[in-house]
Each structure stands twice: as structure tokens, then as C-alpha cells.
Amino acid sequence: MDVTDGSEEEQRGSEDLQSKMLDFRQGDIVSVPAIPLLGGAGNVEDHRTPLGAAVISQTCDLVQPDRVTAQLALVRELDPIRAKEAASGKRPRFVALPEYGANLFADLEVIATVSKDYLATLARKPGVPESDNTGGRFGRAVGRRFSRFPFPDELHPYLKPLQDLLQSKASKTASPLGLALESVTTLRLESTGGWRSSPPFNLVLLIVVAPGVLPDLDDSLRPLPKKLADWAYKAGSLYRSPAQIASKLTNAADPVDLTHLWQMLGDALADNCLSSGLASEHATAVEAIEAEVIGEDEFTYDRYLRSEELDLDHLSPPTPW
Structure with a gap:
């Protein structure tokens, strides 16, 4: 195979990936058994995700060809009282996933970066409604976690x-x-x-x-x-x-x-x-x-x-x- 054939194959692979990524949205839930975390010894460890993981990367980044990675957050089930606090925005660590379950939340304390090639192979389902207003609320909630003011x-x-x-x-x-x-x-x-x-x-x-x-x-x-x-x-x-x-x-x-x-x-x-x-x-x-x-x-x-x-x-x- 000459260089031209290799370039064409690579381009087709890239186009196929982007085609698959068009289906993904911020707030989606993916079925994944674990996400990678860097452990104390510097080794990559698997953090179990029995409830799956939530896609927290912005939708626009997911579909951009020059973005090669995406961020996933652990999905966690909260007790009813803590879930109510989180759903009302009182606990920015947790972001509601109402389409997935009333007490299920993206835990922004446990986040991993994965390749979009890997993400494209995973089964997905919506974690937030299709409404733009709700989707925007999810994105703002994710952003708020990382922009909170450090009170004295x-x-x-x-x-x-x-x-x-x-x-x-x-x-x-x-x-x-x-x-x-x-x-x-x-x-x-x-x-x-x-x-x-x-x-x-x-x-x-x-x-x-x-x-x-x-x-x-x-x-x-x-x-x-x-x-x-x-x-x-x-x-x-x-x-x-x-x-x-x-x-x-x-x-x-x-x-x-x-x-x-x-x-x-x-x-x-x-x-x-x-x-x-x-x-x-x-x-x-x-x-x-x-x-x-x-x-x-x-x-x-x-x-x-x-x-x-x-x-x-x-x-x-x-x-x-």
C-alpha cells in the first residue's frame, strides 16, 4: 500500500469516527465497566462504574475533528435527602441526570479522560432531556463546579x-x-x-x-x-x-x-x-x-x-x- 492509500484510509477512519460522534451529547450516559484513574504509585487504575459514566465534555467539542479526547464522570446514586440538595444546585459536586434516574448524578469528583475512538464504541443513552434549556443547565452546572469562589x-x-x-x-x-x-x-x-x-x-x-x-x-x-x-x-x-x-x-x-x-x-x-x-x-x-x-x-x-x-x-x- 502506498502513502496515498494510507492517507485515504486514515481519512475514512476519521470521517467514520466523526459520523459516530455526531450522535453523542453532553450529559449522555455510556455503558462502561470502569474509567481510568492515575493511582498513588503513578499507575493507571480502573475505577469501577457499575452505573456507567456521564459524558461531561461539551457537545461542540465532541463533534470537532481536532478534539481527540472526551471527559467522563462517574455516575453515583445518592440518598433521597442528598439527591434533593444536589438537584437544587446546593451541591455542585453532583450534576443531575434526570433522564437516567431521579437519584442518579454525575460525580464531578471522579473524572477521567478517554479517547473519542474508545467513546465511539460505547452504547449511549440520554442522561438529560433533549430540551436545550435543560442541556444548557447541565453544562452550566458542570462549569460551576470548577469556577466556585474560594471564600476566606x-x-x-x-x-x-x-x-x-x-x-x-x-x-x-x-x-x-x-x-x-x-x-x-x-x-x-x-x-x-x-x-x-x-x-x-x-x-x-x-x-x-x-x-x-x-x-x-x-x-x-x-x-x-x-x-x-x-x-x-x-x-x-x-x-x-x-x-x-x-x-x-x-x-x-x-x-x-x-x-x-x-x-x-x-x-x-x-x-x-x-x-x-x-x-x-x-x-x-x-x-x-x-x-x-x-x-x-x-x-x-x-x-x-x-x-x-x-x-x-x-x-x-x-x-x-
């Missing part, structure tokens, strides 16, 4: 009440506080002096809620009704707990009351965070924590850039598997 260690005692709250309410959505948290799209933290500044920090806890949760008032700065003020404050300080405020919020119908109760809930959470931190060895790390409750449809891009998202992986100690 001194802040962990201040954030512990949020960790306790999110974990304790994850399986109790029927409670007033659980119901309120179901309306929260995300929790974010902002440092008014920027994150490059030195302690003490002045922080803003941003509680972003779904559109329509906050009443649409002509004047959002309407005075706090006296009856509600007498219920919530003593000597000028908020003394109701988040659970008490959430219970009041559940039964409130007046738009003005609803607006103020949501802000009270944010203030109570911020107060708990500050009290927790002040009782720790990092009592001087934070000067103040304010809260702001804002609708998702009013959360600006500028605010997004100035704040960082909180999640259980940020707030929790490492979990053994």
Missing part, C-alpha cells in the same frame, strides 16, 4: 447557620421555613469592600427568590405596619427566629406585610450568621452582615459579578464516600 476560611463559622438550615430543611419542605426556602433561587454573598480587601469584612447576604414571590408594590419602601413591628421587634431589635417569621409569612396575605416579612427573614438569617461567627475564634473577621431579599427578575448582572454563590459544598466539611 475565616468566614466558615459565620456561614455555619446557613449550612445547618439548608441541611435540616432539605427533607422538610412541608414546614413553613422549608416552604419559604423552596421559593429561594439562590443564596449569594457580597463583600462591600471587595473580596481582595482584608478583614474585617462587611458582608451582604443576598437572598434571590423566584419571580412573583415578592409582591409588586408601587412603593417598595412602604412603612412597616405597627402591628407587625410590635410582633417582630423588641427595643428596636428583631427578636423573632427564622422559623417564627416563616410561619408568619406563610399565613400573610397583605402585600406590604409579605414584603417586610421576607426582609425580616433575611435579617434573621444574617443575624444568626453574625452571632455564630462572633462566638468563634474568628470574631474579628466580620464587622457586619446585612441581608437583602431580591427577586430573580430584578437581580442585575452587575450584582451577579459582585457576589458569589453559596452552596452546601462550600459550607460543609468534606463528606467521605
